[in-house]
Amino acid sequence: MEKIWEALKYFFKEYKAFLIMLLVIFGIKFWIADIYQISGESMMPTLENKERVLATKFTSIDQFDIVILNSHNKGSNNKERLYIKRVIGMPGDIISAENHHVLINGEPLEEQYLGEGSYTKDFGPITVPEGEYFVMGDNRLNSTDSRIIGCIKAEDILAETQYVLYPFSKWRSL
Numbered sequence: 001m002e003k004i005w006e007a008l009k010y011f012f013k014e015y016k017a018f019l020i021m022l023l024v025i026f027g028i029k030f031w032i033a034d035i036y037q038i039s040g041e042s043m044m045p046t047l048e049n050k051e052r053v054l055a056t057k058f059t060s061i062d063q064f065d066i067v068i069l070n071s072h073n074k075g076s077n078n079k080e081r082l083y084i085k086r087v088i089g090m091p092g093d094i095i096s097a098e099n100h101h102v103l104i105n106g107e108p109l110e111e112q113y114l115g116e117g118s119y120t121k122d123f124g125p126i127t128v129p130e131g132e133y134f135v136m137g138d139n140r141l142n143s144t145d146s147r148i149i150g151c152i153k154a155e156d157i158l159a160e161t162q163y164v165l166y167p168f169s170k171w172r173s174l
Contacts, residue, residue, distance in 0.1 A: 032057060034159060036068055036082065042137030042144065043084055045115040046174070052166035053084070053174070055159035061133060063090055064113075066161040066174055069135065069152050071144075084161065085145050085152075086113070089126075089134030095146075096124030102136075113138055123147050133157065 012019070038051045046066070047053065055068050065087045070080055089095040094105050097120045102109040111118075120140045128134045132151035137143025146152065164172050 033162075035165060036084065036159075036161075038084060041142050042139050043086070044139045044142075046086075046113055046138045047084065047161075047164065048170075051164050051170065053161045054163045054165050055161045057159045059160045061087060061090075061154065061157055061160070063087055067135065067157045068159045068161065070156045070158060071149065072156070082158070083135075083144070085135035085137055085143070087133050088136045089128040089146075089151075091128055091130045091132060093128045093134065094124075095126045095128060095134045097122050115139070126151070 033054055033056045036053050036055055038047050038049055038053065041049055043066070059065075061067065067085060067087055069083050069085060071083045072080060088102060088109070089104060096103045099122070100118075100120050102111065102120055103124075115138070118138075118140060126134065126146075128151050131154050133154065134146040134151050136145045136147065161174050163174060164170055
């Protein structure tokens with residue numbers, strides 16, 4: 001038993017810095033921030049397929065934030081599918097779309113982030129319940145969002161995107 005104890009002490013002494021580094025990396029990944037790969041075109045032109053983004057956890061949710069959310073839909077690999085969408089409506093807001101414009105509480109929403117010629121089909125009105133958010137993709141004709149899956153509970157929003165990290169040539173703050 002003493003040999004095992006001596007071997008463990010030697011291992012921890014020699015690899016202490018490495019073990020601490022691993023703990024820090026895993027701590028950051030699980031509690032502070034994570035990197036996500038974009039899959040699909042629902043957030044174009046803001047985010048493109050296969051870009052990688054850094055998203056921080058434990059942030060307050062504000063209108064126009066781009067968030068990672070749990071859709072509770074299972075993909076072909078039987079894992080829960082994550083979506084990336086823009087927060088459009090806050091709790092208590094009334095959301096609708098008329099003549100290609102999104103309205104919040106009857107006022108047109110200024111959406112400079114949409115691509116030229118963007119088109120939003122008429123919908124609503126939808127009242128966003130307390131503790132929930134209305135999210136939409138920037139590519140309105142190619143997005144599964146709150147118009148289809150309903151409002152998103154706050155606890156299903158996992159993180160807020162901060163930066164595009166990859167490809168390096170497209171690094172930018174969101």
